[in-house]
Amino acid sequence: MAKLSRRAFLTLTGAGALGAGLQSLDAKPRLLRALTPEEQVAAQEREDTWRVTICQQCQAGCGILVRVVDGRAVKIDGNPLHPISSGKICPKAQAGLQVLYDPDRIKGPMRRVGARGEGRWEQVSWEQAIDEVVGKLGELRSEGQSHSVVFLAGRVLGQMQGLLKRFCDAYGTPNYVTHNSLSASATEIAHWLTQGQRQFYGYDWENTSYLLSFGVSVVEAWRPTVRNAAAYGFMRRGRPGDRFRMVQVEPRFSITAIKADEWVPIRPGTDAALALGIAYVLITEQLYDDDFLSEHAFGFEDWTDDDGTLHMGFRTLVLRDYPPNQVEAITGVPAETIVRLAREFASSAPAVAVGDRGISMWSNGVYNQMAVDALNALVGSIDTPGGVLTDRAAPFFPWPQLAPDTVAEEGRAQARADFAGTRQYPLADEVYQQLPKSIIDDVPYPVNALFLYYTNPLFSTPQVRDVYQAFEKLPFIVSFSPFLDDSSSYADLILPDHTYLERLHDVSPPPGLGYPVVGLGQPVVAPLYDTMHTGDVLLQIAHRLGETVSQSFPWASFAEVVQYRVGGLWRSETGDITTTEYEFFWEEFSRRGVWVDASYRFGDWDRVMATPSGRFEFYSQTLRDELTRLSDGELDGLLNELRIEVRGDEVYLPHYEPAGQMGDDQEFPFFLNTYKLMAHAEGRGANLPHLQEMLGLHVHRQWESWLEINPGVARYLGIAEGDWVWVESPIGERLKVRAALYPGARPDVLCIPFELGHRAYGRWAKDRGVNPNWLIANQTTPLTGSWEPFATRVKIYKA
Amino acid sequence: MEVNEHEAILRPLEHTGRKFYVLIAFLLAVIGWGIFAYFRQLRLGLGVTGMNRPVFWGVYITNFVFFIGLSHAGTLVSAILRILGAEWRRPFTRLAEAVTVFSLPFGAGSILIDLGRIDRIGQVLLHARFESPILWDVTAVSTYLISSVIFFYLALIPDVALLRDRYAHAPGWRRRLYEVLAVGWTGTAAQNRRLEGIMGWFAIYLSLLVVTVHTVVSWIFGMTIVPGWHTAIIGPYFLVGAIFSGVAAVGVVAAVLRRVLGLQRYITPRHFNYLGQFLAALAIAWFYFTFAEVLTTVYGSEPAHLAVFFAKFREEFSWAFFAMFFFCFLLPLPILAWKRTRTIFGVTLAGLSINLGMWLERYTVIVPSLSRPRLPYEWGTYSPTWIEWSITAACFAGFFLLYTLFAKLFPVVSIWELHEEAPEPSGVREPAGAEAPSP
Amino acid sequence: MARWAMVIDLDKCIGCQSCTAACRAENNVPFAGPEQSELGRAAFWNEVLFEIRGEYPHVEARIIPRPCFHCENPPCVKVCPVGATYQREDGLVLQRYERCIGCRYCTVACPYGVRYFQWFEAEWPEGMDRYQNPDVPLRPKGIVDKCTFCVHRLDEGLPIPACNQACPTGARYFGDLDDPTSEVSELARGPRAMQLLEHLGTDPHCFYLEEGA
Numbered sequence A: 001m002a003k004l005s006r007r008a009f010l011t012l013t014g015a016g017a018l019g020a021g022l023q024s025l026d027a028k029p030r031l032l033r034a035l036t037p038e039e040q041v042a043a044q045e046r047e048d049t050w051r052v053t054i055c056q057q058c059q060a061g062c063g064i065l066v067r068v069v070d071g072r073a074v075k076i077d078g079n080p081l082h083p084i085s086s087g088k089i090c091p092k093a094q095a096g097l098q099v100l101y102d103p104d105r106i107k108g109p110m111r112r113v114g115a116r117g118e119g120r121w122e123q124v125s126w127e128q129a130i131d132e133v134v135g136k137l138g139e140l141r142s143e144g145q146s147h148s149v150v151f152l153a154g155r156v157l158g159q160m161q162g163l164l165k166r167f168c169d170a171y172g173t174p175n176y177v178t179h180n181s182l183s184a185s186a187t188e189i190a191h192w193l194t195q196g197q198r199q200f201y202g203y204d205w206e207n208t209s210y211l212l213s214f215g216v217s218v219v220e221a222w223r224p225t226v227r228n229a230a231a232y233g234f235m236r237r238g239r240p241g242d243r244f245r246m247v248q249v250e251p252r253f254s255i256t257a258i259k260a261d262e263w264v265p266i267r268p269g270t271d272a273a274l275a276l277g278i279a280y281v282l283i284t285e286q287l288y289d290d291d292f293l294s295e296h297a298f299g300f301e302d303w304t305d306d307d308g309t310l311h312m313g314f315r316t317l318v319l320r321d322y323p324p325n326q327v328e329a330i331t332g333v334p335a336e337t338i339v340r341l342a343r344e345f346a347s348s349a350p351a352v353a354v355g356d357r358g359i360s361m362w363s364n365g366v367y368n369q370m371a372v373d374a375l376n377a378l379v380g381s382i383d384t385p386g387g388v389l390t391d392r393a394a395p396f397f398p399w400p401q402l403a404p405d406t407v408a409e410e411g412r413a414q415a416r417a418d419f420a421g422t423r424q425y426p427l428a429d430e431v432y433q434q435l436p437k438s439i440i441d442d443v444p445y446p447v448n449a450l451f452l453y454y455t456n457p458l459f460s461t462p463q464v465r466d467v468y469q470a471f472e473k474l475p476f477i478v479s480f481s482p483f484l485d486d487s488s489s490y491a492d493l494i495l496p497d498h499t500y501l502e503r504l505h506d507v508s509p510p511p512g513l514g515y516p517v518v519g520l521g522q523p524v525v526a527p528l529y530d531t532m533h534t535g536d537v538l539l540q541i542a543h544r545l546g547e548t549v550s551q552s553f554p555w556a557s558f559a560e561v562v563q564y565r566v567g568g569l570w571r572s573e574t575g576d577i578t579t580t581e582y583e584f585f586w587e588e589f590s591r592r593g594v595w596v597d598a599s600y601r602f603g604d605w606d607r608v609m610a611t612p613s614g615r616f617e618f619y620s621q622t623l624r625d626e627l628t629r630l631s632d633g634e635l636d637g638l639l640n641e642l643r644i645e646v647r648g649d650e651v652y653l654p655h656y657e658p659a660g661q662m663g664d665d666q667e668f669p670f671f672l673n674t675y676k677l678m679a680h681a682e683g684r685g686a687n688l689p690h691l692q693e694m695l696g697l698h699v700h701r702q703w704e705s706w707l708e709i710n711p712g713v714a715r716y717l718g719i720a721e722g723d724w725v726w727v728e729s730p731i732g733e734r735l736k737v738r739a740a741l742y743p744g745a746r747p748d749v750l751c752i753p754f755e756l757g758h759r760a761y762g763r764w765a766k767d768r769g770v771n772p773n774w775l776i777a778n779q780t781t782p783l784t785g786s787w788e789p790f791a792t793r794v795k796i797y798k799a
Numbered sequence B: 001m002e003v004n005e006h007e008a009i010l011r012p013l014e015h016t017g018r019k020f021y022v023l024i025a026f027l028l029a030v031i032g033w034g035i036f037a038y039f040r041q042l043r044l045g046l047g048v049t050g051m052n053r054p055v056f057w058g059v060y061i062t063n064f065v066f067f068i069g070l071s072h073a074g075t076l077v078s079a080i081l082r083i084l085g086a087e088w089r090r091p092f093t094r095l096a097e098a099v100t101v102f103s104l105p106f107g108a109g110s111i112l113i114d115l116g117r118i119d120r121i122g123q124v125l126l127h128a129r130f131e132s133p134i135l136w137d138v139t140a141v142s143t144y145l146i147s148s149v150i151f152f153y154l155a156l157i158p159d160v161a162l163l164r165d166r167y168a169h170a171p172g173w174r175r176r177l178y179e180v181l182a183v184g185w186t187g188t189a190a191q192n193r194r195l196e197g198i199m200g201w202f203a204i205y206l207s208l209l210v211v212t213v214h215t216v217v218s219w220i221f222g223m224t225i226v227p228g229w230h231t232a233i234i235g236p237y238f239l240v241g242a243i244f245s246g247v248a249a250v251g252v253v254a255a256v257l258r259r260v261l262g263l264q265r266y267i268t269p270r271h272f273n274y275l276g277q278f279l280a281a282l283a284i285a286w287f288y289f290t291f292a293e294v295l296t297t298v299y300g301s302e303p304a305h306l307a308v309f310f311a312k313f314r315e316e317f318s319w320a321f322f323a324m325f326f327f328c329f330l331l332p333l334p335i336l337a338w339k340r341t342r343t344i345f346g347v348t349l350a351g352l353s354i355n356l357g358m359w360l361e362r363y364t365v366i367v368p369s370l371s372r373p374r375l376p377y378e379w380g381t382y383s384p385t386w387i388e389w390s391i392t393a394a395c396f397a398g399f400f401l402l403y404t405l406f407a408k409l410f411p412v413v414s415i416w417e418l419h420e421e422a423p424e425p426s427g428v429r430e431p432a433g434a435e436a437p438s439p
Numbered sequence C: 001m002a003r004w005a006m007v008i009d010l011d012k013c014i015g016c017q018s019c020t021a022a023c024r025a026e027n028n029v030p031f032a033g034p035e036q037s038e039l040g041r042a043a044f045w046n047e048v049l050f051e052i053r054g055e056y057p058h059v060e061a062r063i064i065p066r067p068c069f070h071c072e073n074p075p076c077v078k079v080c081p082v083g084a085t086y087q088r089e090d091g092l093v094l095q096r097y098e099r100c101i102g103c104r105y106c107t108v109a110c111p112y113g114v115r116y117f118q119w120f121e122a123e124w125p126e127g128m129d130r131y132q133n134p135d136v137p138l139r140p141k142g143i144v145d146k147c148t149f150c151v152h153r154l155d156e157g158l159p160i161p162a163c164n165q166a167c168p169t170g171a172r173y174f175g176d177l178d179d180p181t182s183e184v185s186e187l188a189r190g191p192r193a194m195q196l197l198e199h200l201g202t203d204p205h206c207f208y209l210e211e212g213a
Helices: A006-014 A020-027 A037-044 A096-100 A126-142 A159-171 A185-195 A225-237 A255-259 A271-284 A290-296 A314-321 A324-331 A335-347 A365-378 A406-413 A432-441 A464-473 A534-545 A547-551 A558-571 A582-592 A621-631 A635-641 A648-652 A678-683 A711-716 B003-014 B018-044 B059-070 B072-084 B087-114 B122-126 B133-166 B172-182 B189-222 B234-261 B269-300 B303-313 B318-330 B332-337 B344-371 B386-409 B415-419 C018-026 C034-038 C075-079 C105-109 C162-166 C183-188
Strands: A048-054 A063-069 A072-078 A110-113 A120-123 A149-153 A176-178 A210-214 A245-249 A262-264 A351-355 A449-453 A477-479 A505-507 A517-521 A594-596 A670-675 A706-709 A724-728 A734-741 A749-753 A793-798 C004-009 C047-055 C058-066 C085-087 C093-095 C172-176 C206-209
Touching: A048 A505, A048 A517, A048 A582, A072 A096, A072 C018, A072 C162, A110 A126, A126 A449, A126 A534, A149 A159, A149 A432, A159 A176, A159 A406, A159 A505, A159 A534, A159 A547, A159 A558, A176 A432, A185 A365, A185 A621, A210 A271, A210 A335, A210 A365, A225 C004, A245 A255, A245 A335, A255 C058, A271 A314, A271 A324, A271 A335, A271 A365, A290 A365, A324 A335, A335 A351, A351 A365, A432 A464, A505 A558, A517 A558, A534 A547, A534 A558, A558 A582, A582 A594, A621 A635, A621 A648, A706 A711, A706 A724, A711 A734, B003 B133, B003 B234, B003 B386, B003 B415, B018 B386, B059 B072, B059 B087, B059 B189, B059 B234, B059 B344, B059 B386, B072 B087, B072 B133, B072 B189, B072 B234, B087 B133, B087 B234, B087 B269, B087 B386, B087 B415, B122 B133, B133 B172, B133 B189, B133 B415, B189 B234, B189 B344, B234 B269, B234 B344, B234 B386, B269 B303, B269 B318, B269 B332, B269 B344, B303 B318, B303 B344, B318 B332, B318 B344, B332 B344, C004 C183, C018 C047, C018 C162, C075 C085, C075 C105, C162 C172, C172 C183, C183 C206
Parallel strands: A149 A176, A149 A449, A210 A245, A210 A351, A245 A262, A449 A477, A670 A749, A706 A734, C004 C206
Antiparallel strands: A048 A063, A063 A072, A110 A120, A505 A517, A517 A594, A670 A793, A706 A749, A724 A734, A724 A793, C004 C172, C047 C058, C085 C093
């Protein structure tokens, strides 16, 4: 069948209409335009090709192919060569077309006119915009105030991470702050404490037989999303005879729980107890992997240190405190279930236990995560087929040595504005949500300039009202956002980045496969507007700042940076692209869109266990060393400050202590859970109509927020489906949201999804839905600097 | 009998009061507003209505079925009662046929209004597919419309001739109108015989046709497998319902015309008594069908059908369901069953009630079934917008306008048929208006 | 002559709605927007259906992606007055957009609710018409449209509808039912295979594989 040309279509629609007078319905349709002769000719030789790039809707960095017709991107599909996507994609990727063609995108650099937030802007040239930034930064530098500049970076991908950090180092500010402390930093920290790996793990799903998931949205929103989805399909039906078993331990009946073979509705924040209850059974029934423990574990048994002091081991603690019936009282999970799960876990090798943000971002979270990780050690599924894999970094060419000047060195030596790594937040690399407080209180010093890259603090930070207050104080705010979102609309200067389909940008997926993958995002269409890659902007700023700052960046463009760093992949002679010359490597890399080194060598214990003992540490010596160092001999005082309840050896072992909550449970009877959906796009998807229109599959809601509530509880409170309800939290904030009665909701847990509730960000996002962050207290776990998104209790009443 | 005796019938043709113009103006205003609403719909799309997914049909299709149902009035009164020899029908025949002729266009019109692409209506002729019940419907309704118009016209001829003669000296267009329409009728015995003969056969033909019309309309629903529609009983059910609403409408129209046009001499309480009894019987018949439907559904308890039933019985459509029952049965039957209340007022009240109830009945047949499709994931509901109500009002106003104009130009009571009441034993007919020859 | 059919493995489907998004992008299905969505008029040629049953904590849910089933005995084709809806020899049930009069009889007759109506002229806000797929005709207002099994791809020799291509778990299969060696025909005859509302005799060309062992 020949393609239906537009002309033919018009002819067909015109025919057969006897109602002559009414032909006007077809005569001037806005969408169907007859091709002019020139266009007809052009249509014959129309460009219609697929271009390779990387999706950047989340950090998974799936390889995608984009069909481009006459310079327009019309369809997105997966790149079969990319191991994360393997030719498949998720709905967020499809909506990438709407990211590119969003009618409310910023079309060029803009400077604020009038008061902040008034919404009046004037177009400026890039020259002017960069001049202004350079001027401001230079001024601060010369005044010795370079440290008062803060770079807030959210979804930073590829070489932008290194480049931004390098800029901060060369310029002279310690304040490169990423958003990990809002995300899942406590998980990474827990992995560091037990295995010395400050990162997320990969998993050899293709061989796993049993998955015990503690609050992980495995098939919905667990990076790398598409990889996990594909793995799920394979695990279910790809191995005849082995349908694998998945148990979902989670307070709500998520899609993952629906797909799991069993749902365990645990009391929020008590996952350590459950994991340790399972450990109890594994220990008492001798179901653990003896060999693994004797060869690769430390601190399972009691041990004596060099001073001769006896220290409690994991076994002793578990047997003392976590018999199943006690665990039942804490978690609400029946003792028989605990016993059964333990036996299943041990007898279904390879079995893996996973946990992530859902269990780790609590005041007791790092211990929740350590307890879950301990289960893998107990059954020996670390660094084995079907088990936990430790990612290798891609062998990028190292950054050139930095030679900072005195200003830079002094600047960098100043305290961080977010107090990360100090006694206040000992293990943290960043504490994003500390910044509003620091800014408001001018501690440790007033912040003079804030740069926003791929982050939206007026949306993503808890206790949002305070962030607005902080923004009022800031003298200079610059955003690189291509969209007029909540934060960029409060900026003084906007230097809009390209959207990802318009730019060159490498993306290394987060660990998931266990081996390095580097994707190359490439422009598939020419930039639509007068935007510029933030990497290029940064380089221009650096060069204009001159002297050592400029010298630290011997590249003319971001593309050069990428090429420089990727040179290391070529030089390492590993992976699936090996050529004699680098330019051939780069050609092939561009053609495929990805470089993969798909090899995993099991048993590389030196690499895998990067702990003081070279083993999996049930008893975290890293934690002990850090706390000892910071405590300055006064450990008890420090532990009090860190709000850690236990004392002695238990501090360094996975254990359960109750999670700190804000609000007493009489006045505020509910937990508030915020969660992410597959169609969620990390909070950046509210301006994408396709995603908005299919957001709430399980509650049949679109284009609005909802409050998931147990139907029995709703009935008791006189709340019917769709009723407006006020949700109020102890910080004195309340939001109005419509109730969605959901049988899969625990009676004591209310859920509002994250994603909506923007005050700006385009016509489809603005003033639509509610942002639960307004309700949630800016409460941080001191030990890890992690935000506690689930610690704020709430009450509700009909509107 | 002298023509002068029928002054009452002819007075409206000769005297036009202010009230007439006020009425016309009002009806035109309503129609105008409806046309405005329709053009808005035409311009923007059917999205301006309350229809949605899954309720793809709503008020317009309800109107379609309702108006077609109304149209059964005429055929029943003039054709069927003629065949049955029910003499009391005589004053009603024309006004009932007029209900038929003037309601059918709005029935068919409602379908056209409901179309997404009315500009493509020609496709129905170009590519007609007779496997589709819509084509059965198009065939049946157009046949019925044409046949009814012919029958109506035939029955009009002798009276038009009377008017032609009476107004031979009246100015302009009216005289020409009557002349043309009279087609040279002179009232001879031969002509009378031929007319009687044709009308006799037509009556039989129409009586059979009317059975098909509403049955076929019902089969638009009945031939699908939509729960609540796919019942064997739907044909007879709709047919009885149509006759029910049609006869009720005749009662109302007759009572109104009787009062407004002063026809007390011709349309008497005795007529309404018979009409009322007939209506009572129809009410019981209607109830029988409804009860059988409900009982079968509920007893069988098939989930898809029960879901539809509950939508009507206790969910968002229960108001329509219970109102229907009240207006179709609970209110009218007592009025009609007792002679004491079976007065003109009683029958009129019952008639209005029944028509309201029957409109609701159409609504509760169509909408709840659509709102509860077989796959439970896709349930929805329906709320008509002002566009749909405006167009509905315009349809009713259009009907009344046509009727009013008709009543202004032609006698609503068939004068010549009144004279037929007692035929001469000799079989020789006296022409209307002529002196009776001495025997 | 091929007989095209789709098989969807419900054990693998995770309700991600990638199929829904891909279909919309491929077939130029416009988004309805918030007000129209509220009225239930959002068009999803492929739609993921969700149903939850039970009471906490004994709940279970079904997630069923639903394209048009291109039935062997399509109730919609029967009732179309103008033959705008028709069945091709290879089993596809398609729509002649230029002939449809928008009576919506087919929409009402379909027991699966797979058909959608253009309530208004489709809106493509400033510049968003740039991502329209040139291979698929745009539909004017007032007519019915639905999933075509990506007939434009099929007829160009690419027998993979967009939904199937996007599915990350590999839950969807497509192929020739009459080819005994095809994956689709094997799966469709397998023990887990079933059709929705089988008892209606529509014989959909879309088979679901039940969850579980």
